[in-house]
Amino acid sequence: xQEPVNILLVDDQPAKLLSYEVIxxxxxxxxxxxxxxxxxxxxxxxxxxAVVLTDVSMPELDGFExxxxxxxxPRYRRTAIIFVSAIHLTDPDRLRGYAAGAVDYxxxxxxxxxMRAKVKVFAELYRKTRxxxxxxxxxxxxxxxxxxxxxxxxxxxxxxxxxxTREREAALSQVHEMQKMExxxxxxxxVAHDFNNLLMAVLGNLTLLKKQLPEDSxxxxxxxxxxxxxxxGAKLTKRMLAFARRQELKPITVQVDALVRGxxxxxxxxxxxxxxxxxxxxxxxxxxxxxxxxxxxxxxxxAVNARDAxxxxxxxxxxxxxxxxxxxxxxxxxxxxxxxxAVADTGMGMDAATLAxxxxxxxxTKGVGKxxxxxxxxxHGLAAQSGGGMRIASQVGKGTVVRLWLxxxxxxxxxxxxxxxxxxxxxxxxxxxxxxxxxLILSGTAEMLRDLGHVxxxxxxxxxxxxxxxxxxxxxxxxTDHAMPHMTGMDLARVxxxxxxxxxxxxxxxxxxxxEPDDLPIPxxxxxxxxxxxxxxxxxVMAERAAL
Ligand SMILES: Nc1ncnc2c1ncn2[C@@H]1O[C@H](COP(=O)(O)OP(=O)(O)OP(=O)(O)O)[C@@H](O)[C@H]1O
Ligand SMILES: [Mg+2]
Numbered sequence: 001x002q003e004p005v006n007i008l009l010v011d012d013q014p015a016k017l018l019s020y021e022v023i024x025x026x027x028x029x030x031x032x033x034x035x036x037x038x039x040x041x042x043x044x045x046x047x048x049x050a051v052v053l054t055d056v057s058m059p060e061l062d063g064f065e066x067x068x069x070x071x072x073x074p075r076y077r078r079t080a081i082i083f084v085s086a087i088h089l090t091d092p093d094r095l096r097g098y099a100a101g102a103v104d105y106x107x108x109x110x111x112x113x114x115m116r117a118k119v120k121v122f123a124e125l126y127r128k129t130r131x132x133x134x135x136x137x138x139x140x141x142x143x144x145x146x147x148x149x150x151x152x153x154x155x156x157x158x159x160x161x162x163x164x165t166r167e168r169e170a171a172l173s174q175v176h177e178m179q180k181m182e183x184x185x186x187x188x189x190x191v192a193h194d195f196n197n198l199l200m201a202v203l204g205n206l207t208l209l210k211k212q213l214p215e216d217s218x219x220x221x222x223x224x225x226x227x228x229x230x231x232x233g234a235k236l237t238k239r240m241l242a243f244a245r246r247q248e249l250k251p252i253t254v255q256v257d258a259l260v261r262g263x264x265x266x267x268x269x270x271x272x273x274x275x276x277x278x279x280x281x282x283x284x285x286x287x288x289x290x291x292x293x294x295x296x297x298x299x300x301x302x303a304v305n306a307r308d309a310x311x312x313x314x315x316x317x318x319x320x321x322x323x324x325x326x327x328x329x330x331x332x333x334x335x336x337x338x339x340x341x342a343v344a345d346t347g348m349g350m351d352a353a354t355l356a357x358x359x360x361x362x363x364x365t366k367g368v369g370k371x372x373x374x375x376x377x378x379x380h381g382l383a384a385q386s387g388g389g390m391r392i393a394s395q396v397g398k399g400t401v402v403r404l405w406l407x408x409x410x411x412x413x414x415x416x417x418x419x420x421x422x423x424x425x426x427x428x429x430x431x432x433x434x435x436x437x438x439x440l441i442l443s444g445t446a447e448m449l450r451d452l453g454h455v456x457x458x459x460x461x462x463x464x465x466x467x468x469x470x471x472x473x474x475x476x477x478x479x480t481d482h483a484m485p486h487m488t489g490m491d492l493a494r495v496x497x498x499x500x501x502x503x504x505x506x507x508x509x510x511x512x513x514x515x516e517p518d519d520l521p522i523p524x525x526x527x528x529x530x531x532x533x534x535x536x537x538x539x540x541v542m543a544e545r546a547a548l
Pocket of ligand 2: 371
């Protein structure tokens with residue numbers, strides 16, 4: 001059943017209105033009656049009218065005037081208006097009616113069928129138009145909804161693409177940063193290696209020269225100056241090697257808390273009275289495996305950085321706790337066991353640009369001659385070479401935290417007494433074979449040994465050394481460089497282990513990451529070494545040999 005529409009019937013004569021009503025009743029629409037044009041306008045405002053059926057001649061406003069007024073209302077611009085004209089209309093009259101907005105005429109006397117048919121057509125038209133409008137609105141609503149959905153999906157897609165792009169860029173820049181550091185490391189390591197050898201020659205010869213000078217000589221002063229300079233150079237190359245992760249580490253199993261506590265006094269003296277020091281170590285921390293000397297040096301570096309960042313004083317906090325290491329491995333090695341040592345200060349902090357470059361070797365903000373820019377590089381290198389890592393967090397004006405993750409040593413129990421050093425007595429009169437491909441170092445080391453009272457035989461290669469061992473049965477000890485062409489010092493040690501197992505070997509090296517074969521523990525000597533280092537190592541090795 002269709003919804004009925006409103007049909008407005010206008011006539012000043014009630015009898016005629018009644019007749020319209022009777023005729024149209026069977027259409028089943030709503031019939032609304034108005035006795036004057038004014039009343040008709042009121043009804044038009046009150047209802048939604050589909051068809052207006054009006055008499056032409058009415059007192060006050062006639063049908064044409066009413067039609068013109070209806071047309072003025074935007075809602076009724078297209079409403080069907082049918083005129084009923086009792087008097088005979090001339091053509092100009094009709095035209096006037098059409099101009100006023102009429103769509104049709106019904107002549108009097110009325111033919112009921114005609115009247116019904118005409119009203120019905122316009123009522124249907126109105127209904128269809130309404131339906132179409134409804135459908136149209138629904139369609140528009142759906143289109144809007146779909147568009148919004150598409151826009152949402154699009155925005156989500158764009159967001160994801162942006163996110164991926166950002167992730168990719170971050171990963172790429174990380175790779176780039178790592179590659180940069182890697183090549184910087186290689187370069188630094190290479191330079192440091194060569195310098196190390198040169199400094200060895202300088203230091204060795206200076207030490208010998210000093211011994212030749214009479215005690216009261218004014219020249220000793222100059223030699224001391226030169227030795228001090230060369231020693232500073234050696235320290236620098238050590239830091240460079242540390243950054244390049246090529247320093248020779250002597251890791252042992254240690255307790256972090258003991259190490260840290262052992263440094264407290266020294267740190268207090270170093271930092272002065274304006275800086276408070278707080279050490280907080282979680283009790284019963286597991287043991288870690290690290291080179292204790294290098295670790296102390298690293299802490300010292302961090303403390304000096306903190307001091308420099310707090311010229312007005314402040315607080316230095318050292319904390320040690322057990323952690324998984326997820327923070328520095330990015331979750332990749334999560335679950336691993338680490339001891340995290342955090343060194344925090346309340347100093348000036350770093351801006352983003354400084355922070356990004358802080359661990360780069362030679363990056364310093366401390367001015368020429370004040371900082372080498374190798375401090376953090378060394379610390380980072382040590383942590384990485386020890387199987388851990390380093391992260392820095394900093395905020396301008398607030399302070400800086402440097403965290404070091406060091407792997408827990410699961411393999412070994414705590415050594416009972418690390419500090420009990422053997423007392424070594426100096427030895428003299430050994431027959432020592434010195435092997436080095438660098439003639440400067442070869443003669444320098446030989447001179448040092450002769451000066452210590454030993455007899456020295458020299459060889460410039462591992463092959464030459466083997467030749468000497470074959471022909472000279474009296475060799476007591478071999479001191480060999482590691483990095484040599486054709487055959488390394490390590491290779492030589494292996495051959496000797498086979499053929500001359502009784503002759504001890506000392507391996508001198510400052511550069512290559514030496515493999516640490518468990519079956520062949522070889523005493524090491526870190527380059528550059530002083531005569532005293534050499535004497536101590538030789539004495540220790542010979543004493544061990546004698547004890548067997
Ligand atoms: N705790 C800190 N607070 C603020 N800035 C720091 C801190 N530690 C390091 N920095 C910044 O990082 C730079 C690099 O530090 P790094 O220790 O490598 O070299 P350096 O201290 O400048 O030189 P050196 O260690 O040889 O004295 C510093 O110059 C400084 O700008
Ligand atoms: Mg520093």
